[in-house]
Amino acid sequence: MKKSIVFASLLGLILIACNVNTALVMPKDVKYLQEVGNVPERLSLEQNWPDSTKEKFWFTPQGAEIMPYLWFTWLEQPDSEELFRSSEYMSMLGYLPMKTSKFNPSGLPVGFVMTRQKSVKGAMLGFTCAACHTNQLDYQGNKYLIDGAPTLGNFVKFFDNLMDALNETHRDDEKFMRFAKRVLGGTYSVQSAEKLRSDLLKQATASGQRQMVNDLPNSFPDDFTSYARLDAFTNIENAGTAFALKMLSNRNTPAAPVSYPFLWGTHQSDVVQWNCSAPNTPVVGPLVRNTGQVVGVFGGLEIKKAAWWQRLYGKKKRYSSTIDFHGLGALELYVKDLRSPRWEDTNFPAINRDLAAAGEPLFKEHCARCHKIVKPADEGLPYKAARTPLDSLGTDPMTAWAAEHHMAATGILEGTKAEILIGDRFRDSAQAIQIPVNGVVGLVLKNPVKALSAAAITGEKETETKSWRKHVAYHERIRDSIVEHRFDQHGLMELAVMDREHPEDYTPTNKNLDGLVYKGRPLNGIWATAPYLHNGSVPSLWALMMPPPERPRTFWVGSREFDPNEVGYVYDRGKTKFQVYRNGKIMEGNSNLGHNYGTHLPEADRRALVEFMKTL
Template identity: 55%
Template structure:
């Protein structure tokens, strides 16, 4: 079944409505944040301790609130939207904290007092303001210890995005359906511009956006045999969300989807720019100039970047342009965000009010780390964190951790539809067949966006680069960016070839999932103490449990608490907002939730494990 051309229609319709009828309201909100706080009473943001991570206050605020082109709904709608079954605002500090986003006070960078990573972006043509997310929403966290709240930039969030989105859709749908709720919403959004005719137009547009977001929720639904809290706090199947943004929405067929059944922990950001590859399965090269740009555009596409791939008009096809690639992605801002991430450094335990490290124990732990851990996890001194490094890629069969993320990243398939017969890399590569690995479709879309606007892409890609002249060829900007795209695609294909299973010779025993060739990336462990829960799928709550024999690790624990456990190094597991279950009710390991594997250090004595943990606090 085909979906309506929702993205274009809704963006245009909301632009017409919000851009004209509520411009005064937007202006009032943005010009008077203190008055907004009085009117809306969203509650106070907590006072937090900031760590020295090589960012000044301006860089930190810029990273938190710079829009990257993700557009969820009109900004004033989100500012005044009430929660479902309540008159309390959706963006209230208490509600955002319950979803484990990080409430913030109003400021010039954040006039609506939205949480960290929730952005305001004004369309340059229509002047419509949109609410969206940027990378800070998923890669900033707070650690609570005693009465101290410690903010860690670049750390994996504890947030529940699926819960947030489900509640947002529910609130929008109820606002559309309930007369009294809609009347409050309309009067707040339209303010002095309110009239019955404009309220009617607003309600129509609200219904259309509610439908579009409900459709997105349905495309990314879990199979009925999975527990409905399967994704929950501190993890998300972002990979499949990105795939579906390409296969189901960019290609305009909501049946062309895969289920997001391999959620992973949000990775920490420090060291991301410096690594030769990114993603848990080491599938994306950090090719100079375009590597980080392609990675970041792909991330935006997965969180409401509104990618569209359409057949080009006949007259464009005469010049070899078969498709039109469109998106709301802001490449220049992505370049700035990457530059800030490049400068980000890991958090240091010694800078916090956490209990002092036992240095004698840590010294013994260093020897144990060098013996049992360093072959996979490099130790990078603080002064060298800005240098490039080559990540260790560990075979999934060898590491033994849950294989689903790596397997589905390679084995999710989708129809190519209008792309069939065209080149996978737009200008490069083999032609698409009727079906292809699902990830290749959003990659095609991202490459199409880069090649569609090579001047902007080159400018954005060069922002984080120190030696910009080194990365400029003697040809045109279009040829320069084209050469980097070609290099990037060649490196992606080389990774895929390296990770491909060898041909069957007829003697290999059949297994349910063929794990040959699949790998997970082993990163340096700088700041590892601030990144619980552990393993790529968040199935182990703390470092102490990670050092237990896999079969003896806890099979259930609470997630969502910010209270830090400095002894076991992670968050407390006896309280929280959702219970993580390794096992199904029948006692089998839940697919995607395995806590097995990663046996390094598990043969040590308890005293040696404590020594190793003390040392890892130093990293």
């Protein structure tokens, strides 16, 4: 592997060492509480992570702040005296309960973490990567924990219920009294309780604003987003356009949900995001990618005009957030080493090797142009992802279209350079994603040593003794990383022409798809990542191999019970229904047409293809 294009200074290396060793340090006044309810025993598969790394990944903070940690510890469910954090309730929401441990003092689910603080009283509850990228498969009594797999969590339902719980706690005197006595403990008094109730109202109001900004119109069904998917991209946009600029009406509707991507291979890819919009330049790419991700999940991005005295020496804007660069660096380091799970490590029925062997040449013919075959031993090597034009792929276009066409007012950013150091100056409106990108660049440039030291954790171990100034043109690296998100047509991978004899395979649309692409990546471990297609509109690999019009139009989601024959979760039962059609028409964002590669082969060949994919 080539050396990183960015080298850390001696100071940076010292910071790196501190980051890795102190990524998880609990406050001295932390109290360890018994988890509420039963936590299932799970089996782990070999994914190149020791147990110590797994727990660090599950509970290392990245700077997201949802609400005070102690509040969540003692918050009751909206319509019950049972605690919100109970295992049964969090399981209902699709998250994975865990036992109390050194780094999980309140027995919260995977990915629900305490921010880094000297005192628990100042600590906040946050999400970390693991909340969205860890999952569980159940089969014949065994429960397998898959690190890096897409969650089945229902974030929208979680946040709606959390809002209801906050509001009910503030409204109901008895519920509030129980909450206040638990939170305040020995410091409880009438005055401190009144102060807590006032703070609770402020939190509920702020959370209600987030709920309002990212809400769907009434014309959408209640379970549109549902389990196992989220329009994270528009949430990131709104974090910049509505919240960072303090213009709540400056929003776009998050109506293009996607399935959470699996993490193994992410660090090695040249681009990330389903629409290939984020370059993954070594060291700097992961830094920018991860910073943007935190911005979308309670990262507290703010963009303000600089003070008058700062403007005297050219500074025009102030950027701030709660992002934890140390945590981000450590988390990326863990993901770099993550590998896909292997089918043979489970108690699933053994792979039919003869059938899989018959499927391999079919995969190479129909699938490998977009989904490169990578040997398990080579998973740590970089790869170039395929970029498939939407008008050829034929799948639902909403994710890529919305990312390209969402617009927003620029507010106080009008007249400043889009990438701060270079680029065209913002007019009164701009592509919505440019605003949080501007914020991310501003945050990184504000803290270059801290940010670079965190990013350089994931670089090569080799260093050079030449000067920092000569070899770390840091601002330019950040700038180049951002502006590389445009790919010319020569960067698109040559693709197989789809069968034009089957127009019913394509998603009907009148939208302009010029230049829009979706990402094709190696399918190692694909069997553990249902549901399928970028928008989670197909429940199993077998359903994906059906001719598109024959794929299920309605199916249940939310079950963890694995079906090794269809290769996906059972979908004749679950927690809510996924619906492709409504009122006789395909809902935008929910189409499961397109991607007809190999789908019109004889059934025996399609079965062979699915069997081969179990081996990946």
